[in-house]
Amino acid sequence: MTDSQATAAALGTNPTAAAPAGARTAADVVTPELVARLTKSVAGSGRTANHAPFTGEQLAELPESTPEDVAAAFQRARAAQPDWAATPVRARAAVLLRFHDLVLQRQAEILDLIQLETGKARLHAHEEVQAVAVAARHYGRKAPSYLRPKRHTGVVPVLTKTTELRHPRGVVGQIAPWNYPLELSVGDALPAFVTGNAVVMKPDTETALTALWARDLLVEAGLPAEVFQIVIGDGPVVGPEVVKHADYVSFTGSTRTGREVAQGAAARLIGVSLELGGKNAMLVLHDADVEKAAAGAVRACFSSAGQLCISIERLYVHESVADDFLERFAARTKAMRLGNSLAYGADMGSLVGERQLETVTRHVEEAVAKGARLVAGGVARPDIGPLFYEPTILDGVESPMAVCTEETFGPVVSVYRFTDEDDVIAQANATPYGLNSSVWTKDARRGHAVAARLRTGTVNINEGYAPAYGSVQAPMGGMKDSGLSRRHGSEGILKYTEAQTVSQQRLLPLAPSFGMDDEKYAAFMSASLKAMKALRLR
Template structure:
């Protein structure tokens, strides 16, 4: 019996639908009946069937969400935050079910599935605590002291669209929906077709926590058919996925003049500098490269190792990679790839690199005995810029290792990429911090791979250049789903020319007033 089947049986005690997929499918925002099967990448079994929505379903879902949004936005922020806190508690209570779904739909290990559960609970807690403070109205300096009272309010965008990917089907379904809901918005969420039940399970928990029934709608179906309808329906869009698709969606949003945020592709670099602690760096690199079977936007695909440590680091790293345990249970360190298309991409990148002269130090072959879409964790050297593996995102358990002379060369080569999402630097903290300041990326982890920056929910997270625009997490992740509105109240005297005062005299007064203000520090 597969790990997935064992997990399902433990939870359900032999129930016919252990993952509750029949009930979850009923939450999809459609009145139509065509369905498609969701097949597990672990063993080829059918996880469940979901309706296939149409563009008309998207419009109808948006209409329902907008109707509910008006009443939701009128509720105090603290009431909205209370719903999110209850949701966070339910996520922890229902973690076994959620992990079962994540493994069944995406083929990830138990430890990677739990990482999603923990991230949701901790992020929801931070956003719920921060929202009343970040979203409250704020007094700012008016045009004229005493006479002008100016206040900045944060109004919700209205309806936010979220298009989420298959690699982190729990976390990325709600990472942006939660702050958008706290800001007073309605949501239309389209999860990837491979992982709809994770999103539906989270919708179920949000409604159980007290979210109004119509406020958040989930539509399922092909992105190519529904993406345009979502853009045409919402007031702002968050997309997580490839750079190519992000460009298309951003252009569509631009034509409508609505907000677009996107966390897109990456070809992230890890720098191992002189003075790095060998054992910590090896373990950190293994996790940074192969967590979630390398299907992680912020994982490392390029390793630049300083000459002074290369001959000790690389053999130790390769030995540890070769020993990684395959499987989806708690003892598994590497699961399966999620889609056949992704397996093909990984295999082709490696095949082309080897054909052009790269050397495989370990891996480089499928592992069909470890899941239908298994691929051995792979380390290569001799990868050159004319290979797709050097420049394009692979998004799998593959990493290229490069020898560099010193920190200067490591920084220069790491930054030689059209992408700018995440980086990891291992070495003395002061040296690493200086190197970090020169990298054109959205996040940098010092003596850690990706978790430190991602899990710092109070700090913004996102990419530069071809890795996207906008930020999730932090104040920025809340304010992104609001429109600032300035309300300025003029009292006592007019703000413009004064009745009965010659314009020339008024201009002299304002000039003197402006010169006086130049001597006063701006707060």
């Protein structure tokens, strides 16, 4: 036992959520019939497999796509896309609304798959169901207004009629991550489909069944099957092939890989959207409701075992409330129930893979070795499953420690005390990342003032991440090294389109006429421009 594990053991361990009698197992859910049905549309001459984090056992054998298979998938999608684009937008939107209903009706199926492939607690898996349903409803209702032709004032009012049209880009290449395999796969594809694009998606192999299930349900909802292609394989092999053939690329993942995707897209002069890493901060101000902040910190830091791009890894607490907050936060964290069953009841599940467990262990043990103090957690739980790690709070973290600056992407949060508001805002912003942040205060005006100074794409006041992410009419994405472009809102759908301006000139040309020479025409246009400014025309 390491020193940090011994310290953690002395702090008391998190309880285990008991599995209900007769609980379902992986074999009950991932049957040969299900795998055959979901993978029949995947081209792949090789074979690969995914595994269950709860047990480490193989879940399913899957087709593995070659570069040639990826090229063929794009050919099929490209052949089907024009007919789909010619379908009226309201008919395309109706597919999303039917998909919304089917997801909610059949949520038990997908919750099982998400849990088995990611190791999440069931409540955290349900966050994905909620997010996908909200996105499907929003774009199912709003897509016609986002995409309808828009009239603009022409260069010469009345004489120039100008219209903005929106056309689909063609075939979108999507590379989706493992941590939110429903929301960050099909959830991002929905606005691409409703704009008339086809999609070729590469999900992470370990969570491919979830993406395949979503495709199956979208086809049931009315999406033409050829419009949605899925390819499976190693990221370094299949990912570049997706970028090579796409008309636009949507990527969610690490900042390092995101740079490579952006370089590949730039070489082909195609557009790209990237949601990348984060080292997100939560600020508990002196006037915060400490009990609510402590409860909110548990959600913000440990949902999906911290494997969430927008979860909190840095916790700044005002010195005047720090001891009270930390006592309440630690008590709630130690009381969290860890569990591995396909049922509600656990507060946190498993990490997804060995790499995540190694990173979490390294960050915690290095911090403790360099003087940080374990307040809660700090120990793996192989008694529950091979990749379980207790939710962990570290106090006294300093900048030489990796956990201070590197993204952990696990159930670990570092606590820092502050006294000066300007200083803590500067500390929160002192990171290459800029994805999400959180502010806790009873004073709404102060909360909004602090939020406006934080350099993150989303800021949540008196909650960790859910309000901003769930408000799908508003854009969501990262600043700095956390990404490019946005999902949600108008930006989340219009990025999948090409804008076209069509202008019709009527009655008079934009050139000398009625016998004017060049000088008189220039004087006439100068006078017209002054008049338009005086009339406050835009």
